[in-house]
Amino acid sequence: MNSTRIIVLLVAVILLVLLVLYANPMISVSNISYKTTSTATGIFMDIKNNSPRQLCLTGARLLDDPQAMVEIHQTVEPSPGFYKMQKVDQVCTGPFGTIKLKPGPGGYHIMIMKPLDPKGKTLELEFNGGKIKHQVKIP
Secondary structure: HHHHHHHHHHHHHHHHHHHHHHHHEEEEEEEEEEEEEOOOOOEEEEEOOOOOOEEEEEEEEEOOOOOOOEEEEEEEEEEEEEEEEEEOOOEEEOOOOOEEEEEOOEEEEEEEEOOOOOOOOOEEEEEHOOOOOEEEEOO
């Protein structure tokens, strides 16, 4: 094989690899669930980072109700057997990692600060200080 064919083949392989790497969306969301109480609604999900860079969830808003206050919370145990929710600024994952928003001690979730049925509503997730946005329809 001559050197021109080798170079063309290498360029084709590199382009194919880049296409495969970047054809996938940078963020994918699965396992969406929620729990509504008399005062608020917690949203849980797995957020997969399909990129080679750190990804930080830094905010969310409910597009169907722009006035709704939405925060990221963590369930903490300040003293044995006593749990409370604490607002956090961000939840991060490394390259190709997953942010797991789940109920329970130590778990993170998105909190809508009022009771509502979020089924069918659209939540806009903000990452890296709002530089990246991803919309999620709640099933």
